[in-house]
Amino acid sequence: MVKYIRSSYVHVKKIVSRFISCFIVLCVLFFMIRCAEMIYDRLLHGHLTAWWEVLLTGIIKDLTFLMTIGGWAFLIYFLLSLASEKLARAVFIVIAVTLCLVHLVLSQYFLTTLTALGADLWHYSPRDIWQIIAAAGIKWSVILVVVLIMLIATWSLARLPRRIKMAPTAALALIVLFVICEDFNLAAKANIWRNDSSEYGNSLSINKSYYFFKESIDYFFPPPAEVSIYADTFLDYKNDASIRFRYPDEVNYPFLHQDETPDVLSPFFSKGEHRPNVVIVIVEGLGRAYANEGAYLGSFTPFLDSLAGHSLYWQNFLSQAGRTFASLPSILASLPFGKSGFTELPHMPEHLSLLSLLKYNGYKTGFYYGGDAVFDNMSGFLQQNAIDQIHDIQSFPADYTKLPENDQGFCWGYGDQELMRYYNATLANTDTPYCNVLLTVASHEPFLVNRQEFYLARFEQRMKELHFDEERKADARDYKMQYASILYVDDALRQLFHRYMQRPEFNNTIFIITGDHRMPEIPMRDKLDRYRVPMILYSPLLSRAAKFNGVSTHFDITPSMLQLLKRQYQVKMPSLAAWVGSGLDTSYIFENRHGYPLMQTKHYMIDFIQGNHMLIGNDLYEVSNDLALTAVNDKEKLAQLRHGFERFRRKNRQMITGAKLLPDSVYMHYFPR
Known part of the structure; x- marks a missing residue:
């Protein structure tokens, strides 16, 4: 033994x-x-x-x-x-x-x-x-x-x-x-x-x-949901920025509230004779790090820089996610994320949006994209919002040129300049107002654009215009393909406006330009940099230009646009809404009146910004006036942000498990038929 x-x-x-x-x-x-x-x-x-x-x-x-x-x-x-x-x-x-x-x-x-x-x-x-x-x-x-x-x-x-x-x-x-x-x-x-x-x-x-x-x-194998010690039953902070609305039935309709969005845009607009057209341009990968005045990497968008000077311009603006999947639901309908993006929900809850409400009020609606609208289920979301037309890679005639293919023979579809040309060619002259959404694709991996050598040379010229020294030029050249693609899309936007100025409805059109997210292929300063994008609202109807320092996000666009159209043009909309956003902030001083989640990828929602602080996982940061982050140790502030974040996550879970966004009476009345 x-x-x-x-x-x-x-x-x-x-x-x-x-x-x-x-x-x-x-x-x-x-x-x-x-x-x-x-x-x-x-x-x-x-x-x-x-x-x-x-x-x-x-x-x-x-x-x-x-x-x-x-x-x-x-x-x-x-x-x-x-x-x-x-x-x-x-x-x-x-x-x-x-x-x-x-x-x-x-x-x-x-x-x-x-x-x-x-x-x-x-x-x-x-x-x-x-x-x-x-x-x-x-x-x-x-x-x-x-x-x-x-x-x-x-x-x-x-x-x-x-x-x-x-x-x-x-x-x-x-x-x-x-x-x-x-x-x-x-x-x-x-x-x-x-x-x-x-x-x-x-x-x-x-x-x-x-x-x-x-x-x-x-x-x-998701861990079981836990009751957070920061839930409402444990904490109730006064003046909590995450508690913005009055919820009449939070159990059955977690996001439903009285729509009390202030009309902050009307003071900047002259009222037209007819309801204005709305054109929303969502630019792939357009980040503030390399776009518009004060870009810390230098601005590679000279046309947008000029346009911003004649527009309402939010220089401290955030996308809702680090990928494109959240762009349409956030910008057009101020919707929560669900588990992995609203468009990925097995059954998207019935909701209203800028598209559906404007169509209910007599607008024509359309979506234009050089790639395949099936990606991220964009087409499914648009169809649920009763869009009139979807134009994507299948719609372009034979005389349009696709983007160059990479070594494996792949390209996303048609370039942004071809998209703008196609949009102008298909836009009918009509007295019916319209709301159209354009999504670009060229400033995306593999960053190959038509006339590649021209835009690479333009990149070198732009660095001279920005007075880069040799060391900074060498650093930027590591990302020359990315910067060249941004210069390409900037030219596409220039062409869009040049053509629009020849159209009879130009003087009665409101243009909104923003990025879907900042491209991650150029190294970021910090985690918040991933979400920082420009936001430009331009229209010949503007009575004056302005630059705002208040923080706003994609969630805020639709609530504010609808209030402008309601006040000046009597657009009909319900008094109850399920917007996550509370409207654009037109403050000239740096401040953040909002409390919003940010979702980096389809499975990574650990970021929450509220007031002048940001929660990333379990870490707290202070947000400076240029949206830079500094780690801080403030237990009370940390608890406040956890409290606000948990409120959203709890509501989001309710929606995932079947709670409705709107009562049938509201949805059926205002959804276009």
Whole structure:
């Protein structure tokens, strides 16, 4: 018996030692991938502040992730070893090589998009995923490098472990450490650890595999909803910016309230003889970081800069999400997000919007897009709002030119200049007022536009006009394709207005121009920068131009536009509404009267801005007058923002589980038939 116990003990020690030897090789491979990622990032995006700090932080996060999964890996290895040690080694090699491959793919995705891939992958249809992958492009050189690394990984895992000798005591100590990492969830703590580099540096340092797996697990196996200690039953802050409305029946209609949106636009407008046309232009990837006066990266939108000087211009404006999926519901209907975007709800709740209410009041409505309107279920949302016409990639005649294809033969569709030309050609001369929405597509990965060389040369000229020094020019050239695409869409907008000025209804048209979100492919200053976009309202009906410093978002556009049209043109609308937004802020001083959630991706809603503070996960930041963030420690303010955020999330959950937005009596009366 004693001999058997000793023999078993020796066998277990041998298994532990051999596992640790294999595991050390896996750690070395992840270290190599981290170094390759950092070097490739340097080649793609140039110099990074605190490069060594980001590298060391990343290595710590990688090791913490590996140790967190090490306990489960050892359990599998140990059980298989009891049957066959060769089988255990083979399975470990397969799992380890797969982990390296997934990690490489996730790293490449981040370096291409500058956004870590999470559970938002599972919110897209296979067709949408293919479009995204094809747009990013698949380089054969990258594929060859990945294959080479996989061969090296396989050889290393098969050959090197036998050369690594570790004392059984030390090996057992590492196994205990694995259990500690899993028990205390150290991988999560390591990945939220902030360093002192830029926001881009923080994102680069995270372990991409941990981020993806954690988000995916939460998506497929969501934790049970908890009652927050910040819910209304526990806290009731006076003057809470998130409590803006009077809710007559919050249980059955969580967002329904009396529409008391103030009419802040009429003082800037001269009343026309007829109801004005409304044209909304949503520009893909248009961020304030590189657009309009005061852009900290320099403005690459000279036409929009000029137009803003003759318009109502909100320089502290935010999109509602970091992707396009929320643009139409937020801008046109001030709608909550649902689980992964309003348009992704299995059954979109009945609602009213700027489109449907204007159609109810006799307007014609249309949507124009150079790509496929099926993407993000935009067409489904528009059809539910009784839109008259959808013009997308299927609508363009043969004499229109698509965007250039990337190396894989993919393009999103027709360029923005062709979109504007097509829009002008199809716009009928009629006395019937219209509300049309245009969505651009060219300033999106792969950032290939017609007359590419011209716009690359225009990019170089623009840097001279902005008086960039040589160092700043070198930094900007790392993103020359992105900046060239912004100059391209700026010219498209110039052409749109040039053609519109020849039209008889130009003097009776209101134009709204905003970005759907800031493009993430150019490194961001901080997390709020992801949402900061221009907002320009131009019309010949304006009695004066103005620039506002008050913070507003996409949620505020529809409520304010409808109040303007109601007051000046007697547009009929219900007294009850389900808008999330409370209207545009026309304050000349910096302030934020709102309390709104922001959704970075389809599965990542952890951001909430209220007053002069922003909540990101569990961290609190103060928002300066240029919308820059500074971390602060204020427990009372943190509790207030958590309280406001939880109110929205609770209402949002009610809608997801079947609560209505509007009573049938309101919806049926005002929905156009």
